[in-house]
Amino acid sequence: MKKLTFLVAVLSLIVVACGGGEAADTTVPAPETTAAPETTTPATTAAPETTTAETTTPGEGAGADECAVENLPLKTPGQLTVATGEPAFEPWVVDDDPANGQGFESAVVYAMAEKMGFSRDQVVWTRTGFDEAIAPGPKDFDVNVQQYSITEERDEVVDFSAPYYVTQQALVAYSESEIVNATSLQDLKQYALGAQIGTTSLDYIEEVIQPDTPPAVFDTNVDAKSALDAGQIDAIVFDLPTAYYIVAVEMPEANIVGALPASEEQADKFGMLMENDSPLKPCVDRALEELRAEGTLDALAEEWLTQEADIPVLSQ
Numbered sequence: 470m471k472k473l474t475f476l477v478a479v480l481s482l483i484v485v486a487c488g489g490g491e492a493a494d495t496t497v498p499a500p501e502t503t504a505a506p507e508t509t510t511p512a513t514t515a516a517p518e519t520t521t522a523e524t525t526t527p528g529e530g531a532g533a534d535e536c537a538v539e540n541l542p543l544k545t546p547g548q549l550t551v552a553t554g555e556p557a558f559e560p561w562v563v564d565d566d567p568a569n570g571q572g573f574e575s576a577v578v579y580a581m582a583e584k585m586g587f588s589r590d591q592v593v594w595t596r597t598g599f600d601e602a603i604a605p606g607p608k609d610f611d612v613n614v615q616q617y618s619i620t621e622e623r624d625e626v627v628d629f630s631a632p633y634y635v636t637q638q639a640l641v642a643y644s645e646s647e648i649v650n651a652t653s654l655q656d657l658k659q660y661a662l663g664a665q666i667g668t669t670s671l672d673y674i675e676e677v678i679q680p681d682t683p684p685a686v687f688d689t690n691v692d693a694k695s696a697l698d699a700g701q702i703d704a705i706v707f708d709l710p711t712a713y714y715i716v717a718v719e720m721p722e723a724n725i726v727g728a729l730p731a732s733e734e735q736a737d738k739f740g741m742l743m744e745n746d747s748p749l750k751p752c753v754d755r756a757l758e759e760l761r762a763e764g765t766l767d768a769l770a771e772e773w774l775t776q777e778a779d780i781p782v783l784s785q
Contacts, residue, residue, distance in 0.1 A: 535751075535752065536585065536586075536751075536752035536755065537586060538585065538586045538587060538591075541585075541749060541752060542747075542748045542749055543611055543749070544608075544609065544610065544611055545593070547591060548591055548592075548593050549582050549585070549587050549591060549592050549593070549611055549612075550593050550594075550595060550609070550610045550611045550612075551567070551578050551592060551593070551594050551595070551610060551611065551612055551613070551614065552594070552595045552596065552597045552602060552608075552609075552610035552612070552613040552614070552615075553567050553574065553575075553594065553596065553597075553613070553614055553615050554596065554597070554598075554599060554615040555596035555597070555598065557572075557574075557615065558690070558711065558714070559572060559714050559718065560572055560573055560710055560711075560713070560714045560773045560774055561573050561574040561575070561614075561615070561616060561710075561711075562574060562575050563575070567594045568592075568594055570589075572773060573634070573710070573769055573770065573772075573773035573774050574614045574615070574616070576769050576772075576773065577614070577633050577634075577760075577766065577769055578592065578612075578614060579592060580760055580765055580769070581633075581753065581756045581757055581760060582756075584755075584756035584759055584760060585752060585753075585756045595609070595610055597610065597613060597615075599615060599665070599666075599667055599668075600666065600667045602615075602617075602627075602742055603617065603623055603626075603627060603667065603742065604626070605626040605627075605745070606744075607744055608743070608744040611743065611749055612630070612741040612742065612743055612749070612753060613741065613742040613743070614741050614742075616708060616711070616739055617629065617739060617740060617741075617742045618668070618669035618737045618738060618739060618740075619632060619738045619739070619740040620669065620672075626745055627742050627743065627744060627745055628742070628743040628744065628745055628746065628747045628750050629740030629741065629742060629743070630740045630741040630743070630750065630753045630754055630757055631740065631753075631754045631757050631758055631761075632738035632739060632740050633739055633740065633741065633757055633760075633761075633766060634738075634739040634766070634770060634774075635736050635737065635738050635739070636708050636709050636710060636736070636737045636739070637708070637709055637728050637729060637730075637731050637736060637737060638669070638670055638673045638706050638707070638708060638709065638728070638729040638731065638737065639706070639707055639708070639709040639712035639713075639725050639726075639727065639728045639729060639780065640657070640662075640704050640705075640706055640712075640725065640726040640727055640729060640783070641697075641704060641705050641706075641707060641712050641715060641716060641720070641723050641724070641725055641726070642697070642703060642704035642705075642723060642724060642726050643697070643722060643723050643724070644722065644723070644724050646703050646704070648660050648703045648704050648726060649724055649726050651726055651727070651783065652727075652781075652783060652784060653783055653784040653785065654677065654678050654729070654730070654783055654784070654785055656783075657678050657680060657704075657783075658678065658679065658680050658681050659680070659681055660680065660703040660704060661680075661682055661684075661685065661701070661702045661703045661704075662674050662678065662680055662684045662685070662702060662703065662704055662705070662706060663684055663685035663686070663687060663693050663696055663697070663701075663702040663704075663705050663706075664684060664685075664686070664687070664693065664705060664706045664707075665686075665687050665688070665689060665690050665692075665693055666686045666687065666688060669708075669737055670705075670706040670707055670708065671684060671686060671706070673706055673729060673731075673735075674706055677729070677731075677735070678729075685701065685702050690705075690707070690711070690715075693705045694715070694719065694720060697720075697723070704726060706729070708737055709725075709728055709780075710774040712725050713725070713774075725780050726783075727780060727781045727782060727783040728780050728781070728782045728783070729782075729783055730782055730783060730784065730785055741753060741757075
């Protein structure tokens with residue numbers, strides 16, 4: 470009996486020993502369940518990587534967020550400050566009041582501002598002189614519109630938007646002047662010509678026509694017209710839309726002698742002027758290109774600038 474009791478006790482110890490080993494084995498895998506956090510860690514870090522890629526994609530300039538009004542580098546936050554001339558003339562601005570939206574450049578500005586997300590009352594106008602605005606240095610406006618032709622020389626000290634209008638030069642004179650019989654640039658060389666200082670009209674006289682007498686240079690178009698009235702010059706060079714308006718309204722006894730020939734490189738391309746290296750340029754360009762693509766710029770030009778008169782083009 471004692472031997473049997475002893476054997477039962479030994480067997481019990483063996484069973485307990487084996488059971489204890491299994492219990493130890495089942496507790497070991499528990500730490501292995503920490504592998505689950507390892508699989509979730511990459512998932513949580515992947516989301517910021519996706520977001521970063523989306524916001525930096527428009528590296529070429531005009532991402533939607535970058536061009537939101539609240540993110541634009543404006544002179545006054547939330548306000549588009551637009552400069553024009555003093556005075557501003559038709560057909561570019563009607564009644565010297567750019568805020569009325571009448572006239573080609575005024576209408577283009579409001580269409581562009583709407584594309585950029587500005588309400589009408591967020592567009593605020595100011596005035597500058599033509600040469601003052603084109604000089605190097607900081608500006609107190611976001612954009613300036615007063616028929617600034619884009620040239621390489623100017624582009625060295627200021628920025629220009631994509632062109633919003635392309636035109637050519639024209640010659641205006643009184644009908645009693647012999648210059649109205651001119652049919653070529655060569656015919657113009659003998660006459661006294663004039664234009665406003667700092668304009669591509671003056672550049673055209675000096676570089677293309679090259680008259681025998683140096684051209685007369687005026688501070689404003691008003692001064693140039695006064696000189697023509699006084700007989701001090703034979704003709705004035707204007708851009709074609711301005712010439713149309715002048716002979717229709719301001720000088721009805723004058724005529725457009727003809728449009729002046731120009732290659733595509735010489736064509737007058739008007740751009741909105743900004744200070745040099747302006748971070749606003751990509752967003753302005755994008756708005757103007759959208760207006761061009763949808764036909765708005767052409768429609769506004771048709772409304773404000775197109776004339777019915779058949780104007781001859783002088784030969785080279």
